[in-house]
Amino acid sequence: MNVGLLGFGTVGSHFYLLAQQQPGVKVKAVLSRRPRPEVSCLVTADVARILSDPDIDTVVEAMGGLHPAYEYITAAMEAGKHVITANKQVVCTYYNELLALAEKTGVALRCTAAVGGGIPWLTSLRRAARMDKMVSVEGIVNGTTNFMLSAMVRRGASFADALHEAQLLGYAEADPSADVEGYDARRKLVLSANLAFGVSLMEEDIPCVGITNIQPRDVAVVRDKGLTFKLMAYACREARGISAYVAPVLVQQHTTEANVEDTGNILTLVGEHxxxxxxxGAGAGGWPTASNVLADCLAVAAGERGYYTRDCTPCFVKNELLDGQWFYRFKGEYYFRQCTAEAAFSTYAVHLMEDPEALMAKVR
Amino acid sequence: MNVGLLGFGTVGSHFYLLAQQQPGVKVKAVLSRRPRPEVSCLVTADVARILSDPDIDTVVEAMGGLHPAYEYITAAMEAGKHVITANKQVVCTYYNELLALAEKTGVALRCTAAVGGGIPWLTSLRRAARMDKMVSVEGIVNGTTNFMLSAMVRRGASFADALHEAQLLGYAEADPSADVEGYDARRKLVLSANLAFGVSLMEEDIPCVGITNIQPRDVAVVRDKGLTFKLMAYACREARGISAYVAPVLVQQHTTEANVEDTGNILTLVGEHxxxxxxxGAGAGGWPTASNVLADCLAVAAGERGYYTRDCTPCFVKNELLDGQWFYRFKGEYYFRQCTAEAAFSTYAVHLMEDPEALMAKVR
Known part of the structure; x- marks a missing residue:
């Protein structure tokens, strides 16, 4: 397999090093604006030199962001090259387009590293969904917010302090909104739910509450009840559609979820049988993520194609059947309420209008 | 894929039902001593009718036990049929013979369901070991003993009561020694370590202590220290060989391992990168185990072969570098001792001669 590697940041550079250990995977060219003296193959700032090279059969996209990643990916597929990416945003946003193009061109499209870093999640989910009817998928899928919540719970750090620390350690970006508002988790949920249920969900349809409104006092209040905050992404199959949300969830302190600390991730599937x-495992980091990219390369080299298929149903999110208990802080007071997820999120939207620091969390 | 199914017990019957949902997998014949009116294909007590049927390309062995499972498996391979089995005992005991035969005949040999029931463990381990150097493998791999320990810890049940309950519920066999003495866990450890480290370990080389000597008083004593008993299988790569053991381990009550309850299993790999x-997941049960057997069928149908290879090194177990703290009960008194695993197990052997109820556990 001859690989054209687009991007040489954390994931790209670690992939390059890992691939050197694999006799069957040869990186032939790297797209990089900067010179990379440590790279022994062609380094170019001109993507056309990679996309037009007939020797390159597979493109690994490790640039991130929507553009020009989308344009490069589609150009690679049009040129008959397999595409492997860790870019959840581009796959999530252009899901239908990319699947249609993969089908039309007959190339592989894989993105195992896009969810759960180095955890073999999407491949395991695909395997389970082929054999069994999936009931639900859920997890702690954002390492940045989990690191921040760990700091807030263990050391009583404020949101701002936890964010600052995460930024210092390189876990959070200068603009942290994709992480702390839950958008990154929501994209990973879409990629998981689409595979689990054979649907095509729209990101914007899924209610999404991040962790920005969690205060030290909230952490102390729930700790006294034996609970702890985790930012969970959840989707389940209901009779009339898919229910799904991203929100803080209060889990019992002794559970497996509660003990996923720092940048760790947990992903859970429930099958009927x-x-x-x-x-x-580690939900982020150069080595783990690059290892899933490399695993995709080996799978493609062994003849596997993508795990997503076009026979997916466009599907609206219906949270009106998903009943449960919810925890609110509104104007400084705490409330519990038993209601559907749909009602919970609309109540929260109303609360937010009146008290922009309103908090909600699902109670497990 | 046309399957000859050997055995129609828990795993076999669930596999039969699951396979009916898979267009690509057709069970053509079932080996069973008893008539099976619920089965629509050929049911025969004569294995030769299955092994000599040229239409059958794959044999699923779900009988368990060493004999005649081994003879049927080798006959199937000699006849050019792929073999899928959930039988850890036969693969473990005849590891070198079966691998050599698979190589000679060019058929697939897979046993994903042999470790971790329905958990995609061996396949994930294979995937990880291809990309990264494995440092260690470990886990709670025996559902029966974990169920019993859960009963002993949560309800203060005695070993005998817990065993009786496990037998009533069908989790333990009339002769429970393979489970409670740790031999089942040790076989699963061999299958995991062989794959992780590219070695061929001998079962008998691995020190193995079960849970028979754990008494209610021990459970209470360690609970007061914030610890709980789990039967763990562990293997790691050392500079001069493989260290490995099966023994009760004392884990902190809040850890993920401590919270694996009842018949649940957890399997962990550590890779250098x-x-x-x-x-x-569920470490046993008809549906989960059968689902891994079916996943192996789908993998073989997609062109995959076994994950074990013959380029494995026969390897002795060396526990002389594996340092740690150990907990003993000897003649009614409790001791902690810092020493190598090798020293710990020899001390325990001496204790056992003097006090047959001596207890040992690794302290995490």
């Missing part, structure tokens, strides 16, 4: 299976 | 990944 196989029951509950969870997958834990 | 990808770090720690854990896989949790």
């Amino acid at each position: 196989i029951g509950r299976q969870s997958f834990l | 990808i770090g720690r990944q854990s896989f949790l």
